[in-house]
Amino acid sequence: MVDEARDLGPGGHYCLAFDDRAEFRRQATTFLREGVEHGDRVLYVADATDAELTEVAAELGSAARPGAVEVASARSMYGADEVVDPAVQVRTYAEATAEALAAGFRGLRAAAEITVLVRSAAQRDAFARYEQRIDRFMTAHPFSAVCAYDRGALGASAVAELACVHPAASAGATPFRFFAREGVDAALGGEVDRTGRELLARTLDRAELDLRGGELVLDATELGFLDHRGLLLLDELGRREEVVVALRGAPGVVRRMAGLLQLAQVRVDTAA
Structure with a gap:
């Protein structure tokens, strides 16, 4: 911030x-x-x-x-x-x-x-x-x-x-940021933990994103942390909209957590 x-x-x-x-x-x-x-x-x-x-x-x-x-x-x-x-x-x-x-x-x-x-x-x-x-x-x-x-x-x-x-x-105004970025559907930065899940769910409901392409690409290079609740929320979104939610450039801990959860609708591409 x-x-x-x-x-x-x-x-x-x-x-x-x-x-x-x-x-x-x-x-x-x-x-x-x-x-x-x-x-x-x-x-x-x-x-x-x-x-x-x-x-x-x-x-x-x-x-x-x-x-x-x-x-x-x-x-x-x-x-x-x-x-x-x-x-x-x-x-x-x-x-x-x-x-x-x-x-x-x-x-x-x-x-x-x-x-x-x-x-x-x-x-x-x-x-x-x-x-x-x-x-x-x-x-x-x-x-x-x-x-x-x-x-x-x-x-x-x-x-x-x-x-x-x-x-x-x-x-201190918000724990995370969900915003527009050229070349992707949106960007997700900051930290999403237990206290931020409801806010993220509300934000995604309001996003009015174009989900017709079969994949929702989120730039996660500014993401510090996303807990299992946030990943499950993204997986629910993917199932509901029949898209794969791709997190690009996410921290390695997010990829490992997604692997443990075996999420069908979330793909995590970590930063190089």
Whole structure:
């Protein structure tokens, strides 16, 4: 895990779990200022007052070309109790990215404090699905984002549901990461033990992966540990969807454990 939303580059996707709104503003403006310096159009979204939004716009716009900086209230954009439509939300950012490119910018960066959108279980379910969809979009398009959630308002378990579907997240926000990577169906990093099995099961249910090819390939080069419960979960997925779950680059201990379990639907290819 990392503690700062820095040097993400085009396609970067970071989950900031914060305990202090001042910390969100600091990291968000640093991330967006870096984007301005690199020629991106930037967007700051927060559950904030008009005065704060005006301050941020002035701070970011002082060294920016015209049209480079946009600010918006999360409530004005989404409402306070809405359940987002994942497809519509991805389309919105895809269109905004295309507009930024057409206007001569290198791409689009967004820093969004969106706690207001994930307070209920239904909101989190929809938003976690959206986070996985937009993560796949980012692997092939010049859009990067910091998605920020108030840990005090939501609680650790709710934050973990959202943090785990980012390539990078604040330290302690999630035990593992399940995210998009070019050339494979997804990547699995971090550690999955007894306490993480339920979260992984929920994440896989929300993944909306294309399972028609007979094989689900997961890049496991960033995986530190996957216990027998996690392997059994992947085997259950394989049986249910009639695919082989291939873990590429997994630690040797995972391969040995899979061999002992004699899993029919999981293949482990260890790192060289």
